[in-house]
Amino acid sequence: MKNSSQITGLPIISISDGIQVGKVKSLVINPDKGSIDFLTIDNEDWQVSIKAIPFKKVIGIGEYAVTVDSENAIIDLNEIPITNQLVNKKIKISNTKVMTRKGELLGEVTEFFVDENTGHILGMELKIAGNNVALLSEFVLTYGKDIIIVKEDSGNHFLETADELDPEFRKQTPEIEEKENHFDNDLVSELLGDTNSSIELVDDSMDMAALKEKQIEILKGKKLLKDILDTKGTILFTEGTELTTEDIIKAQEEGPSVLVELSMNVQA
Known part of the structure; x- marks a missing residue:
């Protein structure tokens, strides 16, 4: 098992030629498969085209390098429209908000x-109210550009450490499955019950007007801990702003991603 930071930046070595063909620039995520399909290559000699290695062509990912059989493993993404579309989706996982259905x-x-042999995404580490927990990929419903959507009961299946995402670790520690189902319920309640991280954006039992009123009720009067940007990257509210009804309505009109960012950065 490797984390994304351990792969990004690694030299890429051609075994048959014994040369470095570049470095790993980014990991291209296939949101439908929940896997890494390509590694894009950083090479200063390539000024225009975007080149990459299909993950299935990777021989190994070690501590110091990624190895491929030869330079023939490298493809030009501009020549493969479908693959280029996948890159242009710009799906990322780190630093992305996680929300239930x-x-x-x-x-x-x-x-x-990720599984360094298959490219399959094994899971992720989350920060919740200052605590780090882990969640298996089987609970993910959608890898979105702005937000990752997970199953409703995901909070009941947090793992205490990212090590527990590793299949080999899980084989050696059979009790993990039981721990998943009994993960410190008091902690889960504390984390998910925090008003800063439980702004309901979708609820089938509420109409939209009632839902927006509830959001206003929770956020009104709270102070912002950082500047909040609109969807165009312009400052919408400055740090220290005490939110009014009009401010919250303005955030609602900007869309879910702005409202989520706002709700994550207010004083308790």
Whole structure:
């Protein structure tokens, strides 16, 4: 098991030629498969085209390098439209908000982990109210550009450490499955019950007007801990702003991603 930071920046070595063909620039995520499909290559000699290595062509990912059989493993993404579309989706996982299907905001991803042999995403590490927990990829419903959507009961299946995402670790520690189902319920309640991280954005039992009123009720009067940007990257509210009804309505009109960012950065 490798985390994304351990792969990004590694030299890429051609075994048959014994040369470095570049460095890993980024990991291209296939949101439908929940896997890393390509590694893009950073090479200063390539000024225009975007080149990459299909993950299935990777021989190994070690501590010091990624190895491929030869330079023939490298492809030009501009020549493969479907693959280029996948790159242009710009799906990322780290630093992305995590929300349940019913709109409960759980936290933010600090890192994600992959099987270095298959490229399959094993899971992610989340920060929730200052605590780090891990969640298996089987609970993910959607890898979105702005938000990752997970199953409603995901909060009941947090793991205490990212090590527990590793299949080999899980084989050696059979009791993990039981720990998943009994993960410190008091802690889960404390984390998910925090008003800063439980702004409901979607609820089938509430109409939209009632939902917006509830958001206003929770956020009104709270002070912002950082500047909040709109969808165009312009400052919408400055740090220290005490939110009014009009401010919250303005954030609602900007869309879910702005409202999520606002709700994650207010004083308790």
